[in-house]
Amino acid sequence: MPKASVAGRRWGFGFAIAATMLMMVAASAPSPFYPRFAEQLGLPPVATTLMFAVYAFTMLAALLLAGAASDARGRRPVVAAGSLLLAVSLVLFWQADSLVWVLVARGIQGIAAGLLLPALSAMVVDFAPPAQAHAASLWNTIAAMSGLGVGAITAAIILDVSENPAGVVFASLAGIFVAIATLVWTTPPGERSPGARAKLASSRPAVPQNLRGAIAVAIPAIIAGWATNGLFLALGSSLVRLHFGATSHALQSAAIPVFAVAGIAASVLLHRRSARLVSVYGTAALGVGTALSLLALALHAFPAYLLAVALVGTGFGTAFMGVLKTLMPRVNPAQRAAVMAVVYIVSYLAFGLPTIVAGLLVPVITLPGAMGALGAAIVVLCAIATVQRIRI
Known part of the structure; x- marks a missing residue:
């Protein structure tokens, strides 16, 4: 990377953090709309997932x-x-009037995220203060979790108060991402691999030999955390509405910002600790919190459910930060996006597959039953991840 000025590095760092947060806002903003789409279009639970x-x-x-x-x-x-x-996907969300158009919009959004997440995450590392090795993993975690929380609760509130919530949410976000596409050219250039104009194969994710063992150890934690994240975003609003009788969209989506704020707080408190300690706390808290959330569901205790969700959030935030703290200091600068892509491939497989399984289980064993079955699997996975990280 050509040497950037201190001011240029600061601007690039701040821009990458803000853009990552806004990308996650766009990812979570549709979540409160899912029950509304399902109701308006008469869709079964599997269509929502x-x-x-x-x-x-x-x-x-x-x-x-x-x-x-x-x-x-x-x-x-x-x-x-x-x-x-x-931006294109958000305009399609705004205009969608059928399941097909919702799926097209969400699919294009996924492609955009697949380009943006590794690039922005690597950009945060590129411009992180050189004397603060912990800064990149901390801010990548804060940006992702704050975006998830802000997007979901803001969209939910707008659903409650606006006569045109889709226009307010999706048109505004589309304009923001047109601005991001312009502003990125004001940041310094990032790292590039030798022979940067080479073949498409050079744009594919890869794990350097020296990181393969560390990735293998991290996989159970990544799967447990992102499966939990996916279930809360996909089914959390419907669960609160049906199981606890919440009527407003804001209350239905309350668990998502609780999850995010708790994750950010734990990440800030623990970011100077060792990668191993952070990882062990993260997977342990994720497992215990998930078990407590299932107990709260069985007792129909909404305040206890929110407290358990907060503990789950601390686990997700720190487990993911622990993975980044373990991997990123050992990555060659010109391979950062490739390694982040591998991390996100595992993450989003865990993000999507359990959600589809839950949608298929709901008609058979009800929504709380499906959440219980998958929650139990997550608890077991967290126990494995915790023991494995303690030993290594």
Whole structure:
């Protein structure tokens, strides 16, 4: 990367953090709309989860084919292209009047995210303060979790108070991403691999030999965390509405910002601790919190459910930060997007597959039953991840 001025690095760092947060706002903003779409279109539960999961799988395709594109082509053109594509998807959400158009919009959004997430995450690392090695993993975690919480609760409130909520939410976000596609060109150039104009294969994710063992150890934690994240975003609003009788969209979506705020707080408190300690706390809290949330569901205790969700959030935030703290200091700068793409491939497989399984289980064992079955699997996975990280 050509040497950037201190001011340029600061601007690039701040821009990448803000753009990551806004990308996650756009990812979570549709969540409160899912029950509304399902009700208006008369859809079965599996259709609701399909609306959600198509994002994960189109994102996976983009990650596999071009997840490391910014290592080869440069950060700025990839972020610009992904932002414009995301703006298109948001306009389609705004105008969608059928399940087909919702799925098309969500699919395009997934492709855009597959370009943006690795590029922006690598950009945060590129411009992080050199004397603060912990800063990149902390801010990548804060940006992602704050975006998830802000997007869901803001969209939910707008659903409650606006006569045209889709226009307010999706048109505004589309305009923001057109602006991001323009502003990215004011940041310094990022890292590029040797022979940057080479073949498409150079834009695909890869794990360097020295990181394969660390990735293998991290996989159970990544799966447990992102499966939990996916279930809350896809089914959390419906669960609160049906199981606890919440009537407003804001109350139905309350668990998502609770999850996010708790994750941010735990990440800030623990970010200076060792990667191992952070990872062990994260997977343990994720497992215990999930078990307590299932107990709260069985007792029909909404305040206890929110407290359990807060503990789950601390686990997700720190487990993911622990993975980044373990991996990123050992990655060559010109391979950052490639490694982040691998992390996100595992993450979004875990994000999407359990959600589809839950949608198929709901008609058979009810929504609380489906959440209980998958929650139990997550608890077991967290126990495995915790023991494995303690030993290694």
